[in-house]
Amino acid sequence: MDFSLTPEQESFQKQVRQFIHEHLTPELRAEVEREQYAIGPLGKQFVRLMGQQGWLGIGWPREYGGQGRGAIDQWLFLEEMALENLPTGGLTLNSAGPTLMRVGSERQKQEYLPRILTGEIEFAIGYTEPNAGSDLASLQTRAVREGDSYVINGQKIYTSAAHHSTHIWLLARTDPKAAKHRGLSIFIVPIDAPGVTVRPLATMGSERSNEVFFEDVRIPAGNLVGEENRGWYYVTMALDFERLMAHNRTRRYLEHLMDYARSTVVDGCPLSRHPRVRIALARLAVEVEVLRLFSLRSAWMIECGQVPNVEASVFKIFMSELNQRIAVAAQDIMGPYATLRAEDPAAPIEGRLEKLYRSFPLYKFAGGTNEVMRNIIAQRGLGMPRG
Numbered sequence: 001m002d003f004s005l006t007p008e009q010e011s012f013q014k015q016v017r018q019f020i021h022e023h024l025t026p027e028l029r030a031e032v033e034r035e036q037y038a039i040g041p042l043g044k045q046f047v048r049l050m051g052q053q054g055w056l057g058i059g060w061p062r063e064y065g066g067q068g069r070g071a072i073d074q075w076l077f078l079e080e081m082a083l084e085n086l087p088t089g090g091l092t093l094n095s096a097g098p099t100l101m102r103v104g105s106e107r108q109k110q111e112y113l114p115r116i117l118t119g120e121i122e123f124a125i126g127y128t129e130p131n132a133g134s135d136l137a138s139l140q141t142r143a144v145r146e147g148d149s150y151v152i153n154g155q156k157i158y159t160s161a162a163h164h165s166t167h168i169w170l171l172a173r174t175d176p177k178a179a180k181h182r183g184l185s186i187f188i189v190p191i192d193a194p195g196v197t198v199r200p201l202a203t204m205g206s207e208r209s210n211e212v213f214f215e216d217v218r219i220p221a222g223n224l225v226g227e228e229n230r231g232w233y234y235v236t237m238a239l240d241f242e243r244l245m246a247h248n249r250t251r252r253y254l255e256h257l258m259d260y261a262r263s264t265v266v267d268g269c270p271l272s273r274h275p276r277v278r279i280a281l282a283r284l285a286v287e288v289e290v291l292r293l294f295s296l297r298s299a300w301m302i303e304c305g306q307v308p309n310v311e312a313s314v315f316k317i318f319m320s321e322l323n324q325r326i327a328v329a330a331q332d333i334m335g336p337y338a339t340l341r342a343e344d345p346a347a348p349i350e351g352r353l354e355k356l357y358r359s360f361p362l363y364k365f366a367g368g369t370n371e372v373m374r375n376i377i378a379q380r381g382l383g384m385p386r387g
């Protein structure tokens with residue numbers, strides 16, 4: 001098996017590196033260290049700059065203003081960005097946008113797609129509710145047709161990017177009498193529509209999430225995406241576009257830990273000479289390579305026109321649990337210093353691994369829990385009956 005890049009891919013990778021080198025300021029670096037799922041003001045500027053220079057549309061078809069590049073190029077781009085923890089346009093570009101291309105009306109395509117590519121429009125994803133997470137189809141938020149409008153009432157939770165987005169990509173119930181998967185529809189709701197309230201929700205990893213409340217929110221009927229009551233099908237389609245994943249964020253955590261081991265001397269002996277530390281790091285390094293192969297496999301499948309499904313679940317479980325193993329190893333290797341937060345001048349590696357320790361449980365939930373992923377593997381991968 002030959003994993004080497006073609007000369008064109010290498011040259012593209014160099015261009016991405018050059019772009020990052022030119023635009024990654026110390027201030028932006030500090031901001032992206034603070035935020036994990038959210039984008040701060042500098043991150044937003046960076047996304048817009050990428051938009052102006054055509055970097056947001058790498059994988060989008062040319063007819064919608066993209067570069068029409070293949071999945072391996074997109075993967076290379078994501079990997080370079082992940083290595084620096086930089087934002088890449090997230091689910092607006094990689095999930096909602098491609099779904100709009102396929103099922104949106106002509107007006108929606110003209111109104112939203114070009115402005116997504118310039119970074120002007122950003123969607124927060126409004127699926128989860130307080131009583132509908134893994135069992136998403138039980139959601140209760142209602143959208144009722146009244147003349148040329150829909151009136152929306154309900155609540156969403158963990159709406160990650162709502163505080164810096166322009167719109168919500170909302171899944172709501174339009175037919176309460178239909179079977180629960182069948183009565184759902186997707187809407188585009190401007191975040192500043194009267195009746196929308198975004199409230200901060202603190203997470204243990206210090207990242208901000210949100211609750212979003214909808215009280216008699218009236219939107220034009222033209223903001224319905226595709227056909228009424230086909231929302232479940234569109235959500236499944238949107239999830240299929242999310243299957244390209246980078247592994248470099250995890251590699252970066254391990255590199256931080258290796259830097260610490262190389263630069264720290266305990267009782268006159270560098271930690272990097274300590275057998276227990278070396279074995280722990282080598283073990284994690286093997287696993288990071290495995291993660292890279294899982295992520296490259298998904299990219300390659302997409303390049304070949306396949307949809308990684310079980311493979312995406314395998315990657316997600318392995319990535320989130322490897323983040324946990326790195327965070328736990330950091331506690332072991334750094335001792336009490338591992339608990340110091342970024343604000344403390346004595347915190348090793350600017351508190352990044354301390355933060356990872358508080359954030360790793362989130363990775364096991366975001367994008368579907370690991371238990372649900374294991375059910376998918378058992379059912380679709382191993383051919384077992386529905387659990």
Ligand SMILES: Cc1cc2nc3c(=O)[nH]c(=O)nc-3n(C[C@H](O)[C@H](O)[C@H](O)COP(=O)(O)OP(=O)(O)OC[C@H]3O[C@@H](n4cnc5c(N)ncnc54)[C@H](O)[C@@H]3O)c2cc1C
Pocket residue numbers: 037124125126127128130132133134135157158159160161209362363365366367368369370371372375
């Ligand atoms: C960091 C982060 C960002 C997120 N961003 C967004 C976002 O932007 N938009 C959005 O809509 N949502 C978002 N979510 C929500 C996420 O999709 C849900 O947390 C996830 O789907 C799980 O739902 P839940 O939290 O209600 O947990 P539940 O579904 O209540 O699960 C609780 C526990 O029960 C287990 N469980 C549930 N059902 C089964 C089953 N059938 N078999 C075995 N075990 C089961 C779960 O694995 C879990 O351990 C985000 C979550 C996190 C942590």
